[in-house]
Amino acid sequence: MKTILIVDDEKWVRSALKWTVEQTGLPVRVIGQCSNGLEALDWLKSNKVDLVLADITMPVMNGLVFLEQLRLGGNDQDVIFITVNEDFGCVQQALRAGAIDYLLKPVEKEQLTVCLNKWFTRKEKAVKSRVVPSEPTGQLSPVEQVIHFIESLPPGQVTLAEAAKHVHMNPSYLSQLFKQQTGTNFIEYITRLRLREAKRLLQSTTLRISEIAERLGYSDLAYFTNIFKKLCRVTPSEYRKLHKGDDAL
Structure with a gap:
């Protein structure tokens, strides 16, 4: 049941x-x-x-x-x-x-x-x-393939379902495997990539914060701001003021 x-x-x-x-x-x-x-x-x-x-x-x-x-x-x-x-x-x-x-x-x-x-x-x-995949010598593991796949696309634009499809795995199993091998879960990994790109855009462009949020896949500006502040300890606006003129990440 x-x-x-x-x-x-x-x-x-x-x-x-x-x-x-x-x-x-x-x-x-x-x-x-x-x-x-x-x-x-x-x-x-x-x-x-x-x-x-x-x-x-x-x-x-x-x-x-x-x-x-x-x-x-x-x-x-x-x-x-x-x-x-x-x-x-x-x-x-x-x-x-x-x-x-x-x-x-x-x-x-x-x-x-x-x-x-x-x-x-x-x-x-x-x-x-749901069979544990072996890791053939000389070939990338599924998690490494997923990371390469993520890095080949704009930050944060890959969902767990898309990543699982890319390596022909069940999403739930991939999520567990990703956490085991990287020490962080898939969504956290994507979120950190998004915020790293957000920092770069805040430092190196004059894009409005709402435009940056939208570019990174956040439809809700308030939610993007809350996530940014939670992980970076400052709001996007505060970060831009603090790092104005810094070299881009």
Whole structure:
């Protein structure tokens, strides 16, 4: 029996979605409900689930920020987003962030059944392919291949799903292997690359901070500023003032 967490700011939506999950007749069970991403992160600190069904648009912490924070914390639960309209840009951003699929509101039983069956198939394939790869002499290990792949593209523009596809591995297994071999998880590694590039751009260009954030894949300026301050101890504006005229990193 697979377990599910539902995250949506409207109680009636959570209740309706739980009922719809039960109506599919699939071996899944909703064991938790949260009203926003921040509440879900707290809930997941002491609970485990196989899948999260999360709304994209929520107060306090939206679905995209929730997913990024989830990965920063080293959690590898699959996430399926729920959205009120099929906005291609929003959906594309969600999938690039690492969501495995999306559903349109109101979620119908047939739609959910198809989506969950796809997820089950995905999990079965992952289990079958979860074999520890050997490291042939003279060849790069999967993690080294991933690092080369990341460095060949603009900073922070690679998702875990894309990296896993590049080395033909299951994302969850790659995440574990990456942490074992580098001492840091995949999202943290990408975040540090993003911030290193942010520092360079702050020092060597006159780009607005919002432009730098967007270039590095952050759609939310406030979130970018918070992440920067958390890891660099100063805001992007303060960093630019402190390092104005310094040689670029």
